[in-house]
Amino acid sequence: xxxxxxxxxxxxxxxxxxxxxxxxxxxxxxxxxxxxxxxxxxxxxxxxxxxxxxxxxxxxxxxxxxxxxxxxxxxxxxxxxxxxxxxxxxxxxxxxxxxxxxxxxxxxxxxxxxxxxxxxxxxxxxxxxxxxxxxxxxxxxxxxxxxxxxxxxxxxxxxxxxxxxxxxxxxxxxxxxxxxxxxxxxxxxxxxxxxxxxxxxxxxxxxxxxxxxxxxxxxxxxxxxxxxxxxxxxxxx
Numbered sequence: 001x002x003x004x005x006x007x008x009x010x011x012x013x014x015x016x017x018x019x020x021x022x023x024x025x026x027x028x029x030x031x032x033x034x035x036x037x038x039x040x041x042x043x044x045x046x047x048x049x050x051x052x053x054x055x056x057x058x059x060x061x062x063x064x065x066x067x068x069x070x071x072x073x074x075x076x077x078x079x080x081x082x083x084x085x086x087x088x089x090x091x092x093x094x095x096x097x098x099x100x101x102x103x104x105x106x107x108x109x110x111x112x113x114x115x116x117x118x119x120x121x122x123x124x125x126x127x128x129x130x131x132x133x134x135x136x137x138x139x140x141x142x143x144x145x146x147x148x149x150x151x152x153x154x155x156x157x158x159x160x161x162x163x164x165x166x167x168x169x170x171x172x173x174x175x176x177x178x179x180x181x182x183x184x185x186x187x188x189x190x191x192x193x194x195x196x197x198x199x200x201x202x203x204x205x206x207x208x209x210x211x212x213x214x215x216x217x218x219x220x221x222x223x224x225x226x227x228x229x230x231x232x233x234x235x236x237x
Contacts, residue, residue, distance in 0.1 A: 001026055002047065002148055002179050007056035009042055009203075016042045017053065018203040024181045026147070028195035029174045032183040033225060039203040040183040041079065044150050048077055060148055073101065076141035077150040081133040081157075086126035090117050090136050093125065094143070101144040108143075115139040115165075130157035138166060148179045155186060167193045187221040197221060201228045 002024040009017040017039045024030035032040050045051040047058045049071055058065045065071050084093060094108035112121045115135040125133065134157050141149060149170070155163045171193050174180045184190055190197070197214065199207035206228045214224070 001059070001061055002150075002181055003057075003059040003062075004043065004047075005057045005059065007043065007046065007053045007058060009039075009046065009051065009053045016203050017046075020056070020200070020203070020205055022198050022205055022208050024179050024196070024198075026177050026179045027174055029170050029180040029182060029193060030196045030198060031190045031194040031221075032181060032198050032200060033187065033190070033221065034183075034200035038200045040200060041152055043200075044077070044079055044152055044181070044183070047150060048072070048075060048079070050079075074146055075148045075150055076143065076146040078134075078137035078141045078154060079150070079152040081130070081137040084125050084133060084137065086124065088125050089122050090125060090128070090132075091121040093136065093140060094121070097140050097143050101146075103144055111139045111143055114142070116162075131159065131162060134158055135162060138169070142169065142173070145173070145176070145178070147177070149173055149181065151180075151182045153184055154182060155184065155189065163189065187225060191221050197224075199224060199228055 004020050004022055007017050007020045020039070020043060034040050042051060046053050047060070047065055049065055060071060060074055068074065090112060091108065094112055098108040112118050115138060117132065117136055117139070120128065120132060128136065134154065138154055141151060155166050158166065167189065170180050170182060174195070191211065194211055196210050197207065198205060207224060
């Protein structure tokens with residue numbers, strides 16, 4: 001379970017998160033959808049203690065993230081594949097994360113094989129294509145089958161086969177009981193595998209609903225996204 005309770009965050013005069021509250025449940029893939037700058041990444045960074053909210057609480061498994069000695073032991077995450085240390089090899093990154101999680105040595109090699117990076121495991125990450133970095137970042141997040149997954153644009157730069165692998169893998173983790181929170185601009189793809197949609201606009205939640213209810217109402221994610229966008233424009237005008 002991941003919960004945001006009345007979370008607010010400002011950068012100078014700009015409000016990035018404005019009283020955000022929602023829950024991502026175990027056994028489900030929850031999509032966090034919104035325009036660039038809506039607050040999605042800031043929320044995830046705050047959940048991982050890479051940023052600190054000005055108000056509110058973020059809970060993982062019912063516990064405030066600030067109270068975890070290392071929240072990364074319970075949350076597998078991938079927020080920015082380009083931030084991986086460029087001089088590390090893929091194998092070094094996998095081995096270090098596996099070691100931090102107390103996993104056996106073979107876990108790193110199994111992960112590299114799972115994301116089709118065995119042949120490139122000894123190469124420096126700076127030589128990887130965007131798609132290879134994305135696959136490595138996903139693999140690192142999957143190591144240890146931690147109970148919560150947070151992924152920001154996990155299919156960016158991936159070919160259709162790799163995108164399908166990501167979708168299937170996230171659905172499998174949810175089926176196994178994990179809480180999966182994913183942000184993406186690929187609205188058509190999200191509709192095929194998410195269970196719940198949280199739409200954030202200008203730092204506020206404007207929609208929080210199950211995909212089944214949305215489908216029953218005949219609404220697509222793209223339509224809802226554009227409706228929220230147009231509503232904000234009318235309000236601003």
